[in-house]
Amino acid sequence: KNEVEQSPQNLTAQEGEFITINCSYSVGISALHWLQQHPGGGIVSLFMLSSGKKKHGRLIATINIQEKHSSLHITASHPRDSAVYICAVRSDNDMRFGAGTRLTVKP
Amino acid sequence: DAGVIQSPRHEVTEMGQEVTLRCKPISGHDYLFWYRQTMMRGLELLIYFNNNVPIDDSGMPEDRFSAKMPNASFSTLKIQPSEPRDSAVYFCASKTSGGAGEQFFGPGTRLTVL
Numbered sequence: 001k002n003e004v005e006q007s008p009q010n011l012t013a014q015e016g017e018f019i020t021i022n023c024s025y026s027v028g029i030s031a032l033h034w035l036q037q038h039p040g041g042g043i044v045s046l047f048m049l050s051s052g053k054k055k056h057g058r059l060i061a062t063i064n065i066q067e068k069h070s071s072l073h074i075t076a077s078h079p080r081d082s083a084v085y086i087c088a089v090r091s092d093n094d095m096r097f098g099a100g101t102r103l104t105v106k107p
Numbered sequence: 108d109a110g111v112i113q114s115p116r117h118e119v120t121e122m123g124q125e126v127t128l129r130c131k132p133i134s135g136h137d138y139l140f141w142y143r144q145t146m147m148r149g150l151e152l153l154i155y156f157n158n159n160v161p162i163d164d165s166g167m168p169e170d171r172f173s174a175k176m177p178n179a180s181f182s183t184l185k186i187q188p189s190e191p192r193d194s195a196v197y198f199c200a201s202k203t204s205g206g207a208g209e210q211f212f213g214p215g216t217r218l219t220v221l
């Protein structure tokens with residue numbers, strides 16, 4: 001079993017829909033990152049969380065430390081949100097990555 | 108700031124050759140990370156530096172891989188000798204020790220070993 005599990009693996013949505021991507025992990029962590037990888041390959045760090053909730057524009061990330069679970073929400077999705085979203089957890093000196101969720105938002 | 112700079116952006120080489128990937132972190136960032144991304148294994152942390160000192164290299168796959176950071180503005184990842192299974196995209200990222208602690212990624216180097 002992977003230490004970081006993401007779901008779903010693939011997600012197709014219509015423009016305007018509310019999107020939720022989930023991440024569950026099995027190790028103790030000091031922080032959790034959400035990354036966005038564009039179709040061209042570039043990676044952008046969206047959030048780093050150690051507790052609670054963060055919001056940036058249409059993106060919201062939450063984490064529940066007790067349940068070892070985090071969610072990334074996108075409100076009013078847009079085709080430019082199409083990308084792979086990767087959950088990464090930092091534990092001591094190591095980082096572990098989920099396999100990613102490929103999101104396609106259709107106009 | 109120009110962001111994290113990596114060079115070359117693409118590298119094609121033959122098995123057995125030495126490959127050197129380069130990274131310039133964002134000025135003022137004191138952490139530097141090297142990652143590898145493949146279809147099979149996804150993203151993996153190879154090594155990271157704090158204040159130019161390697162902190163954890165447990166992700167380095169084998170002795171053919173080595174990384175250095177001779178100063179705060181430059182790091183290299185060297186593969187010698189290269190093998191076809193080293194083909195991947197190699198990302199460098201940097202961050203500060205304070206604040207939000209979010210990492211800023213370079214554009215990556217796509218390495219193909221024939």
